[in-house]
Amino acid sequence: MVGIGLIGTGFMGKCHALAYRAVSAVFGDVAAPRLAVLCDTPAEAAVRFARQFGFARATDDWRDLVVDPAVDLVSITTPNRLHFQMALAALAAGKHVYCEKPLGLTLEEAEEMAAAAQAAGVVTQVGYNYLKNPAFLHAQKLVAEGAIGRIVQFRGVVDEDYMADPALPWSWRCRAEEAGLGALGDLGCHLVSLAQALCGPIGAVCADMQTVHATRPMPDGAGEGPVENEDVATALVRFESGVSGVLTTSRAAWGRKGRLAFEVHGSAGMIAFDQERMNELQLFQAEPDRSRHGFRTILSGPAHEPYGAFTPAPGHGLGFNDQKTIEVAGLLRAIAGAGRASPDFAEALRIERVIHAIARSAREGGGGWVRLPA
Known part of the structure; x- marks a missing residue:
């Protein structure tokens, strides 16, 4: 099973969690992912949302999440300014990355993220769900x-x-x-x-x-x-x-x-x-x-x-x-x-x-x- 690390618990964080919980019930060919680690701040919020969303562990340090061996796929649902550094760290750790749009604050950040993804050879996706x-x-x-x-x-x-x-x-x-x-x-x-x-x-x-x-x-x-x-x-x-x-x-x-x-x-x-x-x-x-x-x-x-x-x-x-x-x-x-x-x-x-x-x-x-x- 694919281990999920979710960063952020706002509108899109909850949307990601609901999708991970529902996907195997809706699509029988898709194996249910394993909800491994959830990150938010403060730590009390991370614990509360991990329990609500069904994640096994909570942390208030996203750097801890991206290197956790239980995490195969990192979901990034944070405010825009954090997408760049989180995605690059996850790619460097060899993780698949699912990032909400936009990729970065600037076109230069987006270009660097796309180049890093190509070099890493992992699966990436950006949240254009419409x-x-x-x-x-x-x-x-x-x-x-x-x-x-x-x-x-x-x-x-x-x-x-x-x-x-x-x-x-x-x-x-x-x-x-x-x-x-x-x-x-x-x-x-x-x-x-x-x-x-x-x-x-x-x-x-x-x-x-x-x-x-x-x-x-x-x-x-x-x-x-x-x-x-x-x-x-x-x-x-x-x-x-x-x-x-x-x-x-x-x-x-x-x-x-x-x-x-x-x-x-x-x-x-x-x-x-x-x-x-x-x-x-x-x-x-x-x-x-x-x-x-x-x-x-x-x-x-x-x-x-x-x-x-x-x-x-x-x-x-x-x-x-x-x-x-x-x-x-x-x-x-x-x-x-x-x-x-x-x-x-x-x-x-x-x-x-x-x-x-x-x-x-x-x-x-x-x-x-x-x-x-x-």
């Missing part, structure tokens, strides 16, 4: 089969309102040295992952960014703290195929909770999707009889693998955490030698090159086009 939604996988299949003809444009938006309130206190997410990019690093990278999975690599971007709330009240009430990264970003993109696109993201969009929506326009139809209705896919196909034109709603069901591994009932729906279980299943299969984990560090680096190119265009290029390496 790619695993059966509805999205079906959208990929429809595009590949030519159901909407030749792709002519991609339009995408990812919005949340967790930083819409100007009274929200300053936090680490506002500081470049701890969070890196803002809305792009937290949300926009997910949109890029979907866009490239559907339309191929992005070759150039032309962008603008905005910080909606330039300062926020300090948590202790002692004045205001500066917001050093973007709340909103928008980019025109050109895919290497020649297809054009528009990507926009905001963490200050009141009313939006988990909107990750896109439209793929084709020469013979269109596909539309919104993660807030993650079990529905909209399909328009241009039939000769225009009196029959209209969108068709496709509800997720067992016909859309791997939905059926969770429930045999179509239309009953999967949830956010189920996407992570699908992701973990692919990761554990790859470690067992069956298939490959995706996106790995190399693929994640290509995603992060795009978001950093967007930031570069907005900051340095005066909104001019920035080309990405082929």
